[in-house]
Amino acid sequence: MHQFLTPLVAILGLWLGFPNPLGQVPLLALLYPAALYACALRASTWQTALRSGWLTGMTAASACLYWLAVPVHDFGDLPWVLAVPCAVVIGAYVGLYAGLFCMATHLFRDRTSPLRRALLAGVLWFLLEWLRGVLFTGFPWLSLSSAFVPWPVAVQFASVVGGYGLSGIMAAIACLAYESLHGRQTSLCAATLSGFTLVICAWGIMTLSTPLPQSSPFGALMIQGNINQDQKWEAAFQKGTVDKYLALTRQALGGERPRLVIWPETSMPFYFQEHKTYGPVVRDFVKENNIALLIGTPGYDRKTGAGYALFNRAYLLGADGETLGHYDKEHLVPFGEYLPPGLNLPFLAKLLQGVGDFTPGTRTQPLKLGDLALGMLICYESIFPELALQRVADGANVLVNISNDAWFGFTAAPEQHIQLSAMRAVEQGRFLLRGTNTGITAAIDPHGRIIGRSNVFVDAAVFVTASPLSSRTVYFHIAAWLPLAGVALALLLLLRPVRPSA
Structure with missing residues (x-):
């Protein structure tokens, strides 16, 4: 028995x-x-x-x-x-x-x-x-x-x-x-x-x-666009995607004045760095509303010699619309962002993000916005303790996780993901701001408590107040x-x- x-x-x-x-x-x-x-x-x-x-x-x-x-x-x-x-x-x-x-x-x-x-x-x-x-x-x-x-x-x-x-x-x-x-x-x-x-x-x-330290509290607004995964990489839907994020942000700004607005991973499903139509539109919006904006988008760098290296990238735009810095995801998802050697099978290739194989990033320094040092974690990077620790070691006083869990539909995956993300906030004693395409968009305090969250597969805007923190936990040291x-x-x-x- x-x-x-x-x-x-x-x-x-x-x-x-x-x-x-x-x-x-x-x-x-x-x-x-x-x-x-x-x-x-x-x-x-x-x-x-x-x-x-x-x-x-x-x-x-x-x-x-x-x-x-x-x-x-x-x-x-x-x-x-x-x-x-x-x-x-x-x-x-x-x-x-x-x-x-x-x-x-x-x-x-x-x-x-x-x-x-x-x-x-x-x-x-x-x-x-x-x-x-x-x-x-x-x-x-x-x-x-x-x-x-x-x-x-x-x-x-x-x-x-x-x-x-x-x-x-x-x-x-x-x-x-x-x-x-x-x-x-x-x-x-x-x-x-x-x-x-x-x-x-x-x-x-x-x-x-x-009580949590209340040093230099700031407002953060996370926008959940709820863009259909089947459509987001289609060129015909790019304008609709940009318009939707602008509209949701504009509506949310009517009631709150955040210092930082966060759009999720690959929220702009095109090369933002070169797009001559939608790039200027987004930058003008930032200037008109006097806000800083963090966006997820594909990016590229020219390789030495010939060709390009593609990245899963996050750009930080200042209130003047200019780029303050960017972060390229360093820990890529097998089968979702690259195919391991020998596994280049047709059905697996369909699971890649719309631009194909990404290259791991190498720059882990925080994105700076005045006294804010944003330690970036894209998608499932938030499940790795060593990555969050490295961000804090590099000077991050706030952790930011942008993600897209639309792949997994109405399942337990988003809830499992956010609980793992909460552990990073506790381990490092940092606020963690989490912006996603379809949920769960949320903010997590340094004690792992979710202080604001969205439902899944809905349009949402989550406004929270967080603080940059500089103290380091026992775990960080040992x-x-x-x-x-x-x-x-x-x-x-x-x-x-x-x-x-x-």
Whole structure:
């Protein structure tokens, strides 16, 4: 019975703990590491543990990432019977880390006490999440701690240990809960579990009760154009797109006077830098309304010799309509912005943005607007902790994420995306302004609280007040050392092996 029930608990825990079409219950996400832990301890061999963990993780991740099949079907023109396996392939990759977790947990099952075993499982979870975030360009989706963003008190400790570190602590809590109900050292495991929980909650309560600094507050207006993904790259619709963004912005300016207006990723679906019709129209609008405007658009630079390098670009226009600077996206989406070598297949080529293969940018410095230093994150760059940290290291006092999640339709993808983005705000102690084409457009405060948001697939204008902040979190200072510290802690927990009982 256990061989079927335990994996089912893990699958349902992950699916219900993260955003899904039915409703999210964050606490249920802890059932995932707890059930995987149980599978590992009960397995007869490490091969069985690996297989059980991988199959369970693959099923759970595929269920959560079901939305990956939507663009393949809708824009790649593949039937569902061929589109769904694309989501399963990614789920299988994410599930592999669950398999490795189970295998390693089984291997040290009899070498440690129940307490150290549960703690070691938490460290292992942290290291595997970190590894998944950096290996093969990185895919840190479904990071355990991000499931708790709807409960801000639970995620404040990410400002100390980061999202991956907090995931490790939460996994340790889940495994300690299992040990508290089974086997030896139940009281000691329960006490340790209570201690971890108390630290996370106390830190969260203390942090949330401390008022945010109000240095130089400014108004920001994010415009959600809700442009149909099927049409946005068609030349015939470019005028309509420009007119719509101008009209939505003009209407919103009637009630608010922001210092900065943000249009989303590729909101201007043409080469803004050279367009002799729509470029001047937008610049004149900026001058007439005396606002700064951040826009997403394709860009290009001439290569040395011949040809052009294409970029997913963000331009910042000053109140005089002149360009103050630009940022080129550095971490590109495989299959969405470039095709990996050897995978230049027709249906995959249809998933590329309208201009074709992009080139990674190399300039990460903030875009400057007076005392504002805007650290740019385009699209899914906001799911990578190291990118947000680099922006702050370069001097950013506000984070800005422009994105286009229209590819994924009415699915859980936008909600999963914004919860990952919220973790970056907590880790770096910065306001994060998020402008998207179809939602979720929002602002997130340094405590990960969403202080303004739109619905999906509607025209929207979101006005918020934010502040540029210059202080740096504990996590900012120690992030580079955390993986090494995790390895050292794992070795320390394994130093004194327990002799297996006869």
